[in-house]
Amino acid sequence: MKSIKSVFKIGNGPSSSHTVGPYRAAQYFGRRYPQADAYRVTLFGSLAFTGEGHGTGKAICAALPGTEVVYNRNETNLPHPNTMLFTALKEGKEIGSSRIFSIGGGAIRGETEALDEDREVYPQKYFSEIVNLCRERGISLAHYIARSEDASLREDLKTVWAAMQDSVRRGLAAQGELPGGLGVARKAKLLYEKRCYNESADVAMNRVIAAYAYAVSEENADEHVVVTAPTCGSCGVLPAVLYYMQTDRGFPEAEILDALAVAGIIGNVIRTNASISGAECGCQAEIGSACSMTAAALASLYGLNIDQIEYAAEIAMEHNLGLTCDPVNGLVQIPCIERNAVAAMRAISSVNLSRFLYETRKISFDEVVDTMYRTGKDMNEKYRETSHGGLASIYRNQ
Numbered sequence: 001m002k003s004i005k006s007v008f009k010i011g012n013g014p015s016s017s018h019t020v021g022p023y024r025a026a027q028y029f030g031r032r033y034p035q036a037d038a039y040r041v042t043l044f045g046s047l048a049f050t051g052e053g054h055g056t057g058k059a060i061c062a063a064l065p066g067t068e069v070v071y072n073r074n075e076t077n078l079p080h081p082n083t084m085l086f087t088a089l090k091e092g093k094e095i096g097s098s099r100i101f102s103i104g105g106g107a108i109r110g111e112t113e114a115l116d117e118d119r120e121v122y123p124q125k126y127f128s129e130i131v132n133l134c135r136e137r138g139i140s141l142a143h144y145i146a147r148s149e150d151a152s153l154r155e156d157l158k159t160v161w162a163a164m165q166d167s168v169r170r171g172l173a174a175q176g177e178l179p180g181g182l183g184v185a186r187k188a189k190l191l192y193e194k195r196c197y198n199e200s201a202d203v204a205m206n207r208v209i210a211a212y213a214y215a216v217s218e219e220n221a222d223e224h225v226v227v228t229a230p231t232c233g234s235c236g237v238l239p240a241v242l243y244y245m246q247t248d249r250g251f252p253e254a255e256i257l258d259a260l261a262v263a264g265i266i267g268n269v270i271r272t273n274a275s276i277s278g279a280e281c282g283c284q285a286e287i288g289s290a291c292s293m294t295a296a297a298l299a300s301l302y303g304l305n306i307d308q309i310e311y312a313a314e315i316a317m318e319h320n321l322g323l324t325c326d327p328v329n330g331l332v333q334i335p336c337i338e339r340n341a342v343a344a345m346r347a348i349s350s351v352n353l354s355r356f357l358y359e360t361r362k363i364s365f366d367e368v369v370d371t372m373y374r375t376g377k378d379m380n381e382k383y384r385e386t387s388h389g390g391l392a393s394i395y396r397n398q
């Protein structure tokens with residue numbers, strides 16, 4: 001597996017596979033054909049159906065100004081649901097082209113070559129292999145990660161954590177309507193400040209964590225800077241819970257960074273053996289993965305053992321299985337923002353169950369990841385980030 005550093009990418013929302021990936025692909029193509037005087041990009045599949053709402057053209061033009069962006073919604077025989085055809089032109093003539101795929105979380109792949117240069121860092125591929133190694137050596141997951149990665153990981157995680165905290169704070173301070181024409185108002189500040197009479201500690205915790213998740217997801221929907229965790233659409237879950245644990249519960253930053261690393265290794269196992277792309281496997285691959293990463297991070301922060309961490313991650317994914325991707329009007333707002341808040345609370349419930357029931361568990365984390373991937377591959381295309389099914393189709397019929 002590659003470094004966990006590439007699980008967490010800092011960039012502009014609202015969609016890692018529809019903005020961060022295409023932006024990086026455009027940068028790559030521009031470097032490859034610097035002699036071109038014009039560029040054209042044809043978007044296929046999910047990028048063609050939801051690219052306008054997700055701001056794909058804008059992201060490409062930010063990297064390659066003046067590029068002509070074409071949305072091809074007719075081609076169905078595609079090698080990947082997020083396919084882009086880049087063409088370089090000089091004096092009106094084609095001088096080169098490349099098909100590039102946006103494979104999730106901002107990562108890109110060429111038709112014949114790997115474009116992301118990350119080297120392989122972990123010999124292990126499955127979580128079961130990691131658990132066996134940790135047991136053999138008597139080390140924690142956080143130690144396993146620190147020993148496998150290079151010395152720059154800690155600094156990298158500090159930068160990532162700072163960017164996550166910034167997105168929470170900015171989102172909590174902002175008000176007004178999100179762009180795109182859906183008329184969705186920002187709610188993070190309202191939720192954060194709205195206390196019920198005689199509010200119990202539990203209700204207050206859920207409200208505040210939900211407010212943090214809204215804050216980050218609203219920043220994402222507003223195309224501001226967020227961190228993929230593991231994607232932009234699901235970027236609010238992990239920061240919400242960790243921010244609460246640091247600012248409201250007083251966990252020290254060093255422990256938060258260890259927990260972030262544990263979240264990273266869970267995301268790494270999922271993207272290596274399955275997918276973190278809504279266009280490929282539905283929202284279970286995005287929000288399900290974020291929920292799993294967060295549950296594992298929280299279990300690790302609480303000092304639970306490796307079986308409890310694994311079970312927390314497994315529960316969190318298991319109860320997101322089958323979750324479809326149906327963003328209304330192709331915007332990452334409904335159901336995405338609320339879904340981040342719900343997933344944050346579900347991650348906490350998963351840890352609470354795993355704490356007590358881990359010795360009775362039947363399903364391993366690797367099995368649930370495999371199930372998520374198979375379920376995603378069986379899922380009708382309507383439910384894989386095309387805005388043709390679910391809430392997206394109902395809303396249009398009103």
Ligand code: SF4
Nearest residue numbers: 233278283286325336
């Ligand atoms: S529904 Fe889920 S996968 Fe689809 S855009 Fe929203 S957060 Fe991403």
